[in-house]
Amino acid sequence: MRRLPGVGIVAAGAVAAMVVMSGCSDGGTSEAGKAGTASAAGTAAASSSPPAAATPEEKFNELVQGTSYYFEGQGTGSSADAMKRYCDLLGEKELDGVPPAQWLAERELTKQDGETVLEEGVTEFCPAQAKTLKAAVEGTYERWFADGTYEVGSGAGQMPAGAYRTTGALRECYWERTSRSGKVLDNAFATSAQEVRVTVRSGDGQFTTRSCGSWQPVK
Incomplete structure (x- = not known):
C-alpha cells in the first residue's frame, strides 16, 4: 500500500496540538480554582474575626x-x-x-x-x-441658700442657724427672718450693695431671701 506524501506528518501534528491545548485548558482551570479557594478562605477568616470592643x-x-x-x-x-x-x-x-x-x-x-x-x-x-x-x-458639702423661703433647722432642706453673708453686685436685695408663726423678726432691703450679712437664730421659724444671690455660711 502506498503512503500518501505528508499525511503521516499532518496527523502527528494534529495529535500534538490537541495534547498542548488539553494541557493549557487544564492549567487554566486549576489556577481559577486556586483563586476561588483563596477568596473563600479570606471571606471565612474575616467573618470569624472577633467584633471590635465597644468604646x-x-x-x-x-x-x-x-x-x-x-x-x-x-x-x-x-x-x-x-x-x-x-x-x-x-x-x-x-x-x-x-x-x-x-x-x-x-x-x-x-x-x-x-x-x-x-x-x-x-x-x-x-x-x-x-x-x-x-x-x-x-451630704458632706457646704450648703448655700439662693432665693426662696427656708425653714430654720438642721433637717433636710432646712437652713441651719448661724451667720451668713452674700457678696457681689447686689441689686434690690431683700431678706427677712420670721417666727414660727410668721411674724417678722427682722428684715432689710438693699437697693444696691456689695456685701450683706445676716445671723439666723436658732429660735427663728423661717428665712426668706429675694434677689440677694447666694447666702454662704461665714466661717
Missing part, C-alpha cells in the same frame, strides 16, 4: 439607655457627650448659685438611677470629680 462612650450610652435617668439639655446628643459636659460644669466654682456638690445632690441625685449613672460617668470621664460626687452622695 467607653458606647458602653456608657448603653448603660444610660437601660435606666430612667436623663441629662438636662441633652437634646439629640449622646449621653456620653452630655456626661462630658457635666464633667466640665463640675469643675466650676458654683452652678446655679450653689457649689457643684450641692447642685448634684439637689438636682441630679434626686432623679431615678441618678447615682448609678453619675458614678459610672464620673469614673469613666472625669475621675478628678470623684470627691465632688462623693460629697454629694454623702
Whole structure:
C-alpha cells in the first residue's frame, strides 16, 4: 500500500496540538480554582474575626439607655457627650448659685438611677470629680441658700442657724427672718450693695431671701 506524501506528518501534528491545548485548558482551570479557594478562605477568616470592643462612650450610652435617668439639655446628643459636659460644669466654682456638690445632690441625685449613672460617668470621664460626687452622695458639702423661703433647722432642706453673708453686685436685695408663726423678726432691703450679712437664730421659724444671690455660711 502506498503512503500518501505528508499525511503521516499532518496527523502527528494534529495529535500534538490537541495534547498542548488539553494541557493549557487544564492549567487554566486549576489556577481559577486556586483563586476561588483563596477568596473563600479570606471571606471565612474575616467573618470569624472577633467584633471590635465597644468604646467607653458606647458602653456608657448603653448603660444610660437601660435606666430612667436623663441629662438636662441633652437634646439629640449622646449621653456620653452630655456626661462630658457635666464633667466640665463640675469643675466650676458654683452652678446655679450653689457649689457643684450641692447642685448634684439637689438636682441630679434626686432623679431615678441618678447615682448609678453619675458614678459610672464620673469614673469613666472625669475621675478628678470623684470627691465632688462623693460629697454629694454623702451630704458632706457646704450648703448655700439662693432665693426662696427656708425653714430654720438642721433637717433636710432646712437652713441651719448661724451667720451668713452674700457678696457681689447686689441689686434690690431683700431678706427677712420670721417666727414660727410668721411674724417678722427682722428684715432689710438693699437697693444696691456689695456685701450683706445676716445671723439666723436658732429660735427663728423661717428665712426668706429675694434677689440677694447666694447666702454662704461665714466661717
